[in-house]
Amino acid sequence: MKLLSLNVGRAKHADYTDAEGGLTGVDKRPVDGPVRVFAPGPKGVGAGGVEGDAVCDLRFHGGEGRAVYAFAREDLDDWEHRLGRPLADGSFAENLTTSGVDVSGALVGERWRVGPDVVLEVTGGRIPCRTFQGHLGEKGWVRRFTRAGAPGALLRVIETGEFSAGDPIEVVHRPDHDITVALLFRAVTTERELLPRTLVAAEWMEPGLLAVAREYSEQGTGRRS
Numbered sequence: 001m002k003l004l005s006l007n008v009g010r011a012k013h014a015d016y017t018d019a020e021g022g023l024t025g026v027d028k029r030p031v032d033g034p035v036r037v038f039a040p041g042p043k044g045v046g047a048g049g050v051e052g053d054a055v056c057d058l059r060f061h062g063g064e065g066r067a068v069y070a071f072a073r074e075d076l077d078d079w080e081h082r083l084g085r086p087l088a089d090g091s092f093a094e095n096l097t098t099s100g101v102d103v104s105g106a107l108v109g110e111r112w113r114v115g116p117d118v119v120l121e122v123t124g125g126r127i128p129c130r131t132f133q134g135h136l137g138e139k140g141w142v143r144r145f146t147r148a149g150a151p152g153a154l155l156r157v158i159e160t161g162e163f164s165a166g167d168p169i170e171v172v173h174r175p176d177h178d179i180t181v182a183l184l185f186r187a188v189t190t191e192r193e194l195l196p197r198t199l200v201a202a203e204w205m206e207p208g209l210l211a212v213a214r215e216y217s218e219q220g221t222g223r224r225s
Helices: 073-083 130-136 141-148 181-189 192-204 207-224
Strands: 002-009 028-031 035-037 068-072 096-099 111-114 118-125 153-159 161-163 169-173
Touching: 068 073, 073 096, 118 161, 118 181, 118 192, 130 141, 181 192, 181 207, 192 207
Parallel strands: 068 096
Antiparallel strands: 002 028, 002 096, 035 161, 068 153, 111 118, 111 169, 118 153
16 A cells, blocks of 8 residues: 555636636646645644645645545546546546555545655545546536545545655554544535434534534434424
8 A cells, every 4th residue: 555646736717617816736747856745734724644745725624634545446446437538647636546545435534654654534525526526527426426435535634744645544543433534425415314323423424514413413313303
């Protein structure tokens, strides 16, 4: 398992985003590194956790639970086949393009050591948006990506440091539950009846996803009482 590519995006204007100023950092390109990784602070205040990577829309991106985004090269290869077009590392706006890692099958709360210093913790899956669709230029992309159910992993920074393309990735901790990134993603998007089950992973979940799970579960309790 390794970090195949480390990708960062520069802020640029785009007509497919409604972020303030019309700026987006969705167009991420590979860099060699080393690149510093840090804990960015709470959502809405902190941006991303990868130095040099622009996070422009703080409503939906950045913050401690969304500090880094990883996507598997194997899943990019699958999408190349489905879409009939090449997809470079970073095409899905991921900071980390991995090789040999079951990214969407990772457990929420699972920890990865990347390189000698950095430890990252899985918090959930990426929810597709209009900006992502506009960047790829694929009609109906949000729905198609959602149906595929392999969203890649959002990560928080547990131990800071530097990493580079080619660094090894090691799973150093797995929590004692069965809530994977893919299951949580389905629960939030297409199978909301699964949301109460996901709360066993509440202490590790990205705050926005946790809020959805809690709200749904509380409404269900109210209906039954």
